[in-house]
Amino acid sequence: MKRFKAKFGEAVREAWLDRKQAILVVDAAKLRSICQFAREQEKFDMLTDLTAVDWPKREKRFEIVLNLYSFPKNERLRIKTHAADGEMVPSVITVWPAAGWLERECFDMFGIRFEGHAGLKRILLPDEWQGHPLRKDHDILQQDEAWVHENLGIESGQ
């Protein structure tokens, strides 16, 4: 963790341990180079998971969370970065191909756009669907009624 701080200085905003888990918060602009460093120098060779959390009250509402795992060190690392609504986040697909579907899911559920991801389209929901269901301001009963009506021929899916 200290090595990250030393290498990237200001770009690593915070670093702490929560319940024995290493967490880094980094600057979105430097995300790709930090990930590159993590994979090549620090041997975090597997991207276990990539997801996001929505905090609507914060200035930058989306928190993108990358869970990494290192086979040689048998260690996990969490890298976080923040993005406002509509802001582009650099894609890590060139670092870990595994990010392909995970970033698509993030886009599908939160509407976060990843820069450098060539096929960023919806993955779980239909392509024409409106709305991003995992945002906090998206109600649990809310759905794209126009789509349901048009494609399924029913008034509501509920």
Add this chain to the structure above:
Amino acid sequence: MTNLILFYFFAGLAVLGGVLVVTMRNAVHSAVFLITSLLATAGLYLTLNAEFLFVVQIILYVGGIMVLFVFVIMLVNLDVALHQVQFNRQTWVAGLLSFALLAELLAALALARSSSTGMQLLPAPHVPAASVQGNTEQIGTLLFQNYVIPFEIASILLLVALVGAVVMGKKRI
């Protein structure tokens, strides 16, 4: 009597099938009528008591060659063929050629009719039809004893053609 009815039935079927082969737009339909025509021809062999020829006609032409035909036709994009002009416009040449063919056939028939005079273009078979038994063996004897060299030459020719087709058709190895 029965033979006559059967002959006209099969002959008519063969001609009808042949006409439909060239007039159908859809290539698969054409193939189906070609099969019909070939089967009718096989039926004609049967009326002549040539059982072996009948069976070989079915196995080779219907069961073998036509399957490959249909196989290839299915792979071709039929929609293109459906929108193309089916007949070309050289009516005059076609008419002339068919007239020549007709004249030739008529002449041959006329000559054959007068065969009793001794001038035989098409000598009638002298084997009484009913006595032909086991003509499979006869064909075998003919092919493998009397005509063994032409037969083998034809086989080798086919083999060469086969190898050539494979070599030419092979896209990659």
Add this chain to the structure above:
Amino acid sequence: MLQEAYFILSNYIWQIVDGLVIVAIFPLLAGYVVLLERKVMADMQARLGPMRVGPHGLLQPLADAVKLMIKEDIIPESADRAIFWLAPVLSVFAGMLSFAAIPVGPGFLIADMNIGLLFIFAVSSMGIFGIVLGGWASNSHYSLMGALRSSAQLVSYEVAVGMAMVSGLLLAGTLSMKDIVGYQAHSGFWLVFVAPVGFVIYLVGSVAETNRAPFDLPEAESELVAGYMTEYSGFRWALYFLAEYSNMVVVGSVATTLFLGGWLRPFAGTPAFHFLDYAPPLVMLGVTGYCVYRIPKQTGWDQKFIMAIFTGICFVITVPLAAALPHPVAGWQAGVHGAFWFIAKVMAYVYVFLWARFTFPRYRFDQLMQLGWHYLIPLSIVNVMGVATAIVLHREAGWNPVVSIGVTLVVTVLAALWLVRAGERREQATLKSAA
């Protein structure tokens, strides 16, 4: 004209009746082969199989038939209607027509053609069109791929199957089904003992010819949904099914006639085994007895009644078999006994099909083609040459038949082993290049 018609009728009346009987009875028989298959499958998979319709599912085929007949008849919108309609009919036609030349017993055959075997071969080769045209007419990718696979597969395996038949034919020296059996009766040996390699090739090739597992690629349900039958339903689908099962019985019959001695009893020429003549009635009596034993165990009077009817049918079959006993080698008695042995052999052959189906995984298409072209066809050619050599050695050079057959058999088996070795080497090479 009228006289002529009368002449035809009086001459061919038995053939027509025979034909009608076969057309009427055969679908039922095929239904019971399906039941047999399901029961055998259940037995191999530790379960019971159909048990609901009738005692032990004995009426299941009838229920299935009724269900299929009254199902909605669907023709896909973009299908080629005429050919979609024609294809299954063609399949069934080819399957049924083959029965004309199959000698079930000494007197039980519709047409004794002197080209019988070739006739069956020719007619069944026409059955391909039912599959190919049906697959094309459905206008669906799965159907088309099934049809393509099917035509390629059948054309490839027809060569091997034909060659395997030739090895038997060379020995018998005739194409007439009746005379082939006659030859085996005369020589005292079933041809399977003289040309075993040919029989094995025929067995494998016939499984492929009938599209049965492990060669059921044209209808491989886990890959192509149902292959050429994907778009078919109801009665048309039933026709395809009928064709498949009739083809199974046809290849079984051909194998029985050509290699397994047709209607002959095992050890037909050996007086010491004459007691085997008592087997058919005894077996049927045993089946009847078992049915009687099962009657009281059925639940409900209707089930008991159906079981009783089946008992009756078994008994009715037993009676002529028993009545034929005094002279089981002549006249109608021979026909009855012959039919029993013939059907028993065909069923044994079909059982091998089922056995293979429930044991083996499915081949992949390229592997199937490889098996056909790299192993079966070369081997079948070697086998034909071997058998021909054996015949020449015995008949022209006067060798002992056992020695001449043994020598050529050894050569053929060596060739087979060499083929397998070469194949393995090729496989290793491809695996290496892949890795």
Add this chain to the structure above:
Amino acid sequence: MDEPQNPATALPVEMPIPGADEIVLNMGPQHPSTHGVLRVKLKLDGERIEASECIIGYLHRGVEKIAEHRSYQQFAPYVDRMDYVAAVSNGLGYCEAVEKLLGAEAPPRAKVVRTILTELQRIASHLLWLGTHALDIGALTPVFYCLREREEVLKIFEKYCGARLTTHAFRIGGLQYETYDGFEHDVKRFCDDFEKKVEEYEQLLTGNRIWVGRTKGIGILTGEQAIALGVTGPPLRASGVKWDIRKAMPYAAYDQYQFDIPSGQNGDTYDRYLVRMEEMRQSRRICLQAIENIPTGPIMAKVGKVLKPPPGEVYHAIEAPKGEIGYYVVSDGTVQPYRVRVRPPSFINLQAFDTMARGHLVADVVAIIGTLDIVLGEVDR
């Protein structure tokens, strides 16, 4: 580590209008061997696959959204419905994640019972995989043998908690139910019989020439590719990476037992098959060790009726039958989780499909889908 040959394998494939000898084949969503409602779009040259794209989401139910509107305990049954053939493993992962968040730990007895049930679940899941995989490749019989043994496992579950499939066997903090009388006996009898049963499956398939021909060299995934694509579970181990969370980061009671991690070399379908077969044997071994000595004591830690974890977040992963199932739980100090993220092994393993399928034949697609052992309930959540 090398850059994987095709870093963009997981991207959707551009499918232009097919040329003369190319067709685009749609497999699914209604297809006998896509194991649910997976749709695979294949671009074919003859029967050879040039490109493929998986289209998923037909079973999407918004599990993660539901989690934000349920309390911690209320959400636990929902995780069973993701990988519905391995519900016990899903439940274990979730319960342990929340326990970690609370700072609580299940008592030793609960841990051992959890281990036994999870290993039985692994056997059941692998059995279902084996049956359907064999069925895909055309072997009709193994599936019935497999379901016969799976039935025994489900019977044990039913006796333990009343449910067979979606068990909800564990609670946050331990177990709801004490084991029933004869639990040890049932498990032991199952394990004793199971040895012979695995032999039986192997007899049917392992040496079978057709089976070997259909699976060897098919869908090769090298170790580097597997890691880069995030593939976990048996597919990763079959590619030669000897990694198992049960050994690497032990949870429940796994640190007390002896077992081996099977691994393959070629990373092909056949190796994945062998790895799973060996895993079933190892699971049986763990069960037999665990059943010998179940500690006595309480089965529930003191966690209270209302769970209010302190604010914070936790990522906890366990080795489910299909791979690493991870739960990333964020708490804001209320009774409802702020965010629950599930890392679904099937979803991420399925991503490797395109890499594995290219250049193979249509018939191999079903073998590859089968060997990935995906459950669409988990892929789509």
